[in-house]
Structure formats: structure tokens, C-alpha cells
Amino acid sequence: MFDRPLQVVILLYPGIEILDFAGPYEVFSVATRIALRDGLSAHAPFIVRTAAASRELLTARYDLRVQPDAQFDDELPCDVLIVPGGVIDQPMNDPDTLAWVRRMAMTTGLLTSVCSGALILAKAGLLEGQSVTTHWADIQELRESYPDLDVQENVPYVDAGSLVTSAGISAGIDMSLHLVARLLGADAARTTARQMQYEWQDMPG
Amino acid sequence: MFDRPLQVVILLYPGIEILDFAGPYEVFSVATRIALRDGLSAHAPFIVRTAAASRELLTARYDLRVQPDAQFDDELPCDVLIVPGGVIDQPMNDPDTLAWVRRMAMTTGLLTSVCSGALILAKAGLLEGQSVTTHWADIQELRESYPDLDVQENVPYVDAGSLVTSAGISAGIDMSLHLVARLLGADAARTTARQMQYEWQDMPG
Structure with missing residues (x-):
């Protein structure tokens, strides 16, 4: 158990997929409510903010x-930084968003993505050589654009320690429950x- | 197939549970995108609005x-009217919200609730004698307050034709996929x- 609330920051941008951010937002918020209700934690375990x-x-x-x-x-x-997916043209082409993600990633303990958010992390140069996943429809693009990545498919998320990437949309809920x-x-x-x-079972390992 | 877009209206209020409205919003929106992409429908099958x-x-x-x-x-x-749950004190004690739900229910073809939204429908007098469900934590209150209801438990939703009520939070996604x-x-x-x-299987029957 940690001795202070963990700050969860969720990136928002025009075109973001609703459930990509709302799923993780809900999970960390409900976990906080439950932990306080059940006395699992003396303080709010998570504080969720959007940016x-x-x-x-x-x-x-x-x-x-x-x-x-x-x-x-x-x-x-x-x-914990959460980078959701959706229509990602705006963040992919916005130097300020990519610079902010890079700046946040330097200090955050846990860098995560949902769905095509992995492509934002890749473009920001934050995935080099890592084991990752993304929405099934984006697997091929991620592999072709970043051949150094170990892109896994048919998994809800890949936990690589300080980097955790999830598959599409609802998989952000599974990843957040895992976290x-x-x-x-x-x-x-x-x-x-x-x-x-929510029907959920943590992945072994 | 219907010959015009169906208007999906989601009630919002202060204290509404995020996933209760974001889940159905996502399902009907993705279904619309998919239907247009795959040529399943010549027009947008659903138009989603919040009120x-x-x-x-x-x-x-x-x-x-x-x-x-x-x-x-x-x-x-x-x-399709969707009444989500959450912290329901505000809508339960607001005559304008209850009157609006009653007014909308008179013309909508499909009246639905997510989670403790069923308690709002019950208070609005729209569930009398019906077979319904709600979040597992609210089953007892619904039974005690409205003994004429057939309150079902351990089901993701109850489809009673023009009235469809769902269990808690994520069950709004299951119900929306069923719809x-x-x-x-x-x-x-x-x-x-x-x-x-999203792992989903439609219920038989």
C-alpha cells in the first residue's frame, strides 16, 4: 500500500473515443470509493484528473x-498517465500534445495507453523496443510503422512494468482493473x- | 429495418454514474458507425443525444x-429513452426531472434504465406491475418500495418489450448491445x- 493518493491523469483531445477514457475513469473512481467504504485505505487511493x-x-x-x-x-x-485512443489525427499532428506526453512520461511511474493511444505513444518516441498491444484494427499499422516493437495480439493488455498498453475500447476497463x-x-x-x-478475470502472471 | 434514424435520448443529471451513460452512448454510436461502414443501413441507424x-x-x-x-x-x-443511475438524489427529488421522464415515456417506443435508473422510473410511476431489474445493491430497496414489481436478480437486463431495465453500470453496455x-x-x-x-453474448429468448 502506498502512503498517499496516486494521481491518475487521463489525456483528452478532440475525437477521443468516449469509452476509452470513461472506462478507466470509472474503474479508478469506483476503486477509490470502494477502498474508502471498505477501509482498505486510510486515504483516497487514486485521484483521477483529465488534461x-x-x-x-x-x-x-x-x-x-x-x-x-x-x-x-x-x-x-x-x-499513472492514461493515453486513450479514438480519432487520433489531432494528437498525432499536434507537437504540443506529443511534447506534453513526453514530458509527463519522464516523471510518471506508469505510462499506459488504451486502443489506438499506443500509436500516440509510439509517435512520441516512448515505446522503442517494447512489448505492446493496441486495438485489433491497428495491430498491422503499429507493426509496419514501428518494426522494432514486439506487438502482441489477442490479449486485453500487455503489462511491461512501467509501460502497460491495452487493446481496443473496452480493454481499457480490463487494463485498469489489472492496475x-x-x-x-x-x-x-x-x-x-x-x-x-463487469465480467473480469485478471490475467495470470 | 426502420426507414429513418432512431432517436436515442440519454438523460443526464448531477451525480450520474459515468459509465451508466457513457456505455450506452458508445454502443449506439459505434453501432451507427459500423452500420454505415458495412452498408447495413442506408442512413445512420441511431442518433444519440443527451438531455x-x-x-x-x-x-x-x-x-x-x-x-x-x-x-x-x-x-x-x-x-429510445435511456435513464442511467448513479447518485440519484437530485433526479429523485426533482419534480421537473420526473415530469420530463413521464412526458418522454408517453411518446417513446422503448423506455430503458441502467442501474439505479430503475428507481427513477419507479418513482415516476412508469414501472407498475412490470418485470424489471437494477444494480444488485438496489434490488432490495426496489422490492421493498414497490412490492407490485417482479424484480429479477442475477440477470444483466430484463427485456419486457417496450420496457428494458438493466443491472449495474457495465450492464448498460450489455443491454444496449441487446437493443x-x-x-x-x-x-x-x-x-x-x-x-x-467487449466480451458479449446475447441472452437467449
Whole structure:
């Protein structure tokens, strides 16, 4: 158990897939509520925040409008960085987003992606030589563009220690439950999944 | 197949559980994208909109801020009404929300709830004598408060025709995939689940 809340920061951008960020947001928030309710932790185990280029309202994929909590030039402590996927043209072509991800990655203990968020991490130069995964529809592009990567398929996520990448959309929920198990214990993760009525089994190993 | 887009309206309110609305929002949106991509439908099969008391930003549970598309006094066509759960004190004690749900229910073809959203429908007087379900933690309260209901447990959702209620949080995804199967066909639902990398099997019957 850690002696202070872990800061979970979720990148938002125009075109982001809704469930890619909402799934992890829900998991870490429910885990926090459950841990406090059940006395698993004396303090909130996680604090979840969203960050984007600006704090203005932004339009996610399918037109949901969300307001980020923080913007790139804020001083933002971060223990777990989550980079979701979706329509990634904006972040892939925005030097500020790539620079922010690189800057956050230098200090975060745990760098993670959901779905095509892995392509953002790759473009930011943060995956070199690593074992990773992504949405099944993006496996080929990731392999062809970054032949040095060990791109795994047919797994919900790849836990490479300080780097954890997940497969598509819902797999961000599976990955987040796995991280709750890693950081807060298997019981906390199982109770969180049960509270969410999500069918989940942690991967062995 | 229907000859025009079906209007899906999702109720939002302060305290709403994020995944309760984001899950169904994602399912109907992905189903629409897939149907157009694969030529299953000549037009968008679903149009997804959110509605709340006002179009101002509102704070969902765990502090995510979302801007609704419409407000209660808008003229809003609705074929599928989704009433999510969460911290339901605000809608349960707000006559305007209950009146809006009743008004929408009079014209919608399909009235649905996620999680403790069933308690909102019950309070609005829309469940009388029906077979329903809700989050496992709310089963007892629903039974005790509304003894005329046939409250089912250990099922992801109960399809009672024009009324479909689902269990907790993630079960809104299962219910929405079931509705996609019902409205657009089993192949469309399976392809949507696969796109979302969501483990899903439609219930028999």
C-alpha cells in the first residue's frame, strides 16, 4: 500500500473515443470509493484528473462535449498517465500534445495507453523496443510503422512494468482493473469489478 | 429495418454514474458507425443525444463535467429513452426531472434504465406491475418500495418489450448491445461488440 493518493491523469483531445477514457475513469473512481467504504485505505487511493491542451470544452468522438480538469501548462503531478485512443489525427499532428506526453512520461511511474493511444505513444518516441498491444484494427499499422516493437495480439493488455498498453475500447476497463489489482490488491480489483457488474478475470502472471 | 434514424435520448443529471451513460452512448454510436461502414443501413441507424434540465455544464459522479445536447423544454423526438443511475438524489427529488421522464415515456417506443435508473422510473410511476431489474445493491430497496414489481436478480437486463431495465453500470453496455441486436440485427450487435472488444453474448429468448 502506498502512503498517499496516486494521481491518475487521463489525456483528452478532440475525437477521443468516449469509452476509452470513461472506462478507466470509472474503474479508478469506483476503486477509490470502494477502498474508502471498505477501509482498505486510510486515504483516497487514486485521484483521477483529465488534461487537455486547454481547459475549454472539447468534443469527443460522437459529439460528447467534456470539460478537462487541467491543461498542458498546469503543474500536474502524475503517477499513472492514461493515453486513450479514438480519432487520433489531432494528437498525432499536434507537437504540443506529443511534447506534453513526453514530458509527463519522464516523471510518471506508469505510462499506459488504451486502443489506438499506443500509436500516440509510439509517435512520441516512448515505446522503442517494447512489448505492446493496441486495438485489433491497428495491430498491422503499429507493426509496419514501428518494426522494432514486439506487438502482441489477442490479449486485453500487455503489462511491461512501467509501460502497460491495452487493446481496443473496452480493454481499457480490463487494463485498469489489472492496475487496481497491481496497485491496491486483487480483492480491491475484484470488488471494483463486482460493483461495476463487469465480467473480469485478471490475467495470470 | 426502420426507414429513418432512431432517436436515442440519454438523460443526464448531477451525480450520474459515468459509465451508466457513457456505455450506452458508445454502443449506439459505434453501432451507427459500423452500420454505415458495412452498408447495413442506408442512413445512420441511431442518433444519440443527451438531455438534462438545462444545457449548462453539469457534474457527473466523480467530477467529470459534461455538457448536455438538449434541455427539458426542447422539443426532442425520442424513440429510445435511456435513464442511467448513479447518485440519484437530485433526479429523485426533482419534480421537473420526473415530469420530463413521464412526458418522454408517453411518446417513446422503448423506455430503458441502467442501474439505479430503475428507481427513477419507479418513482415516476412508469414501472407498475412490470418485470424489471437494477444494480444488485438496489434490488432490495426496489422490492421493498414497490412490492407490485417482479424484480429479477442475477440477470444483466430484463427485456419486457417496450420496457428494458438493466443491472449495474457495465450492464448498460450489455443491454444496449441487446437493443442493437433487436433493432438492427444480431450481426450488427456482434460486430459492434467486436469493434469495442467487449466480451458479449446475447441472452437467449
